[in-house]
Amino acid sequence: MANKTFIISAPGKVILHGEHAVVHGKVALAVSLNLKTYLRIRPCSDQRVQLNLPNIDVHLSWKSAALQFLLTAIDADVLNPKAASQEQMEQLRRFAGIPEGSTDAMSLSILCFLYLYGAISASSRQLPNVDILVWSELPTGAGLGSSAAYCVCLAAALLAASGTIACPAPLEKGITRWNEDDLELINKWAFQGEKLIHGNPSGVDNAVGTWGGVLRYHAGKITPLSRVPTLRILLTNTKVLRSTKVLVARVKDKLNKLPNIIKPVLDSIDAISCECERILAEIASGNAVDEHYTVLEELIDINQQHLNVIGVGHSSLDRLCQATAAYGLHSKLTGAGGGGCGLTLLRPDTSPSVVEASKRALKDFGYDCWETNIGGSGVSLHSPSSLQKDIFQVLCDVRNCQ
Numbered sequence: 578m579a580n581k582t583f584i585i586s587a588p589g590k591v592i593l594h595g596e597h598a599v600v601h602g603k604v605a606l607a608v609s610l611n612l613k614t615y616l617r618i619r620p621c622s623d624q625r626v627q628l629n630l631p632n633i634d635v636h637l638s639w640k641s642a643a644l645q646f647l648l649t650a651i652d653a654d655v656l657n658p659k660a661a662s663q664e665q666m667e668q669l670r671r672f673a674g675i676p677e678g679s680t681d682a683m684s685l686s687i688l689c690f691l692y693l694y695g696a697i698s699a700s701s702r703q704l705p706n707v708d709i710l711v712w713s714e715l716p717t718g719a720g721l722g723s724s725a726a727y728c729v730c731l732a733a734a735l736l737a738a739s740g741t742i743a744c745p746a747p748l749e750k751g752i753t754r755w756n757e758d759d760l761e762l763i764n765k766w767a768f769q770g771e772k773l774i775h776g777n778p779s780g781v782d783n784a785v786g787t788w789g790g791v792l793r794y795h796a797g798k799i800t801p802l803s804r805v806p807t808l809r810i811l812l813t814n815t816k817v818l819r820s821t822k823v824l825v826a827r828v829k830d831k832l833n834k835l836p837n838i839i840k841p842v843l844d845s846i847d848a849i850s851c852e853c854e855r856i857l858a859e860i861a862s863g864n865a866v867d868e869h870y871t872v873l874e875e876l877i878d879i880n881q882q883h884l885n886v887i888g889v890g891h892s893s894l895d896r897l898c899q900a901t902a903a904y905g906l907h908s909k910l911t912g913a914g915g916g917g918c919g920l921t922l923l924r925p926d927t928s929p930s931v932v933e934a935s936k937r938a939l940k941d942f943g944y945d946c947w948e949t950n951i952g953g954s955g956v957s958l959h960s961p962s963s964l965q966k967d968i969f970q971v972l973c974d975v976r977n978c979q
Contacts, residue, residue, distance in 0.1 A: 582619035583737065584959040587729035589613065589715040590722035590785040591812065591911040591920055591951060594850040594880055595794070597828045597889060602796055603847035606854060607781045609789040610812070611950040614713040614726035615959075618734040621706040628690050629710040633683050633717065641706050646672070647695030648702055655700040655741050658765040660772050661692045682717050685724075689770045690731060697735040697766065705738045716945070719814050720821075720912030725782030728770030729956050732763045744958070751960035760787055763956060789955030791857060793850075802854065804861035807952040809923035811901070811935060813908075814945040815893035817916025824913045827888045842883050849876050849883075870924045874907040877922055881909035889914030893942075897921075900938040904931045923948070 588609040595605025621627060627638045650668050669691045670677065675684045698704050711730060715723035736742045742759040767783040781794050790805040832839040853876050856869050881898060884890055897919045898908045908921040923932060932948055939946045
């Protein structure tokens with residue numbers, strides 16, 4: 578694959594149910610989002626390695642000889658991924674000219690690339706000359722798994738370029754998927770990238786980016802659901818910044834102060850996740866009826882109220898819920914809360930006029946809003962013909978990577 582051009586995608590994620598309760602041992606459901614990160618990898622003929630991330634204005638080019646130090650600096654086994662050491666990170670920072678303590682998206686993305694590139698190449702003792710361009714539909718810092726999608730795409734591309742994983746067999750519509758063993762390896766390397774970016778991530782985001790669909794997360798165990806329907810949603814970014822760390826601490830503080838009140842709320846959120854899992858299996862089995870969507874809507878409403886009770890709501894999210902309720906739709910926050918993003922369930926028969934009216938109302942608040950799907954496939958390899966025209970144009974336009 579190192580001598581060809583390939584395009585890889587990985588989805589973002591949303592939490593359907595179980596936010597915050599999962600921290601206290603309850604079930605959460607994470608689901609893939611049909612907003613994706615795309616990576617184009619192609620060979621470089623002039624002994625260079627190029628990294629272009631136009632979303633965050635990164636355009637870097639190194640002579641391959643300058644990167645040879647990675648083969649000795651990073652002692653790694655490509656089949657047994659491990660995290661970067663502090664010493665390795667300091668060496669990568671010095672090479673890239675990144676100040677100690679920098680945690681901006683640009684710096685972390687560069688460090689993540691350098692580590693994965695060096696570590697995955699270490700076993701073969703050869704650095705591939707590649708030109709990598711990454712472009713994303715996912716906003717950064719919105720809790721939608723943008724960094725994990727980046728890591729998954731990088732891991733898949735670099736493993737393929739090194740010859741560690743093979744080109745998967747063609748599937749329908751010009752989109753192919755790797756086999757289960759290859760997906761396991763992609764996920765393990767993506768997790769190492771996520772640890773570099775986030776320190777101590779759960780592993781849910783990169784797992785969703787790898788396998789897609791719906792994942793059940795409980796007590797540190799991640800289980801893909803075998804039967805998953807694709808659901809329509811509106812995804813809304815209130816653009817209100819929040820701190821996940823502060824919100825998690827707020828819930829813990831409430832639980833400690835009022836255990837007899839908050840514990841039953843968390844138990845109820847757990848029950849919501851489990852009931853949602855059951856309903857999704859029914860829909861995926863072809864038994865979808867209006868009653869199932871009514872239950873999903875009720876679960877969304879109840880969970881949103883619970884999240885307000887445990888202290889992670891926000892006026893921006895209240896406005897979102899009220900605006901969509903005016904059109905008969907049901908919404909909840911997704912992720913940490915305190916602002917951030919929310920999702921709105923759309924039934925299969927929700928009319929386009931209702932969707933457009935809801936989007937206009939949300940945009941009037943200054944929110945960003947997308948109509949999209951959840952529950953789709955994970956990391957995939959694309960032929961150019963399988964891509965939407967605008968995405969293909971971005972990935973092919975050399976002006977975007979200079």
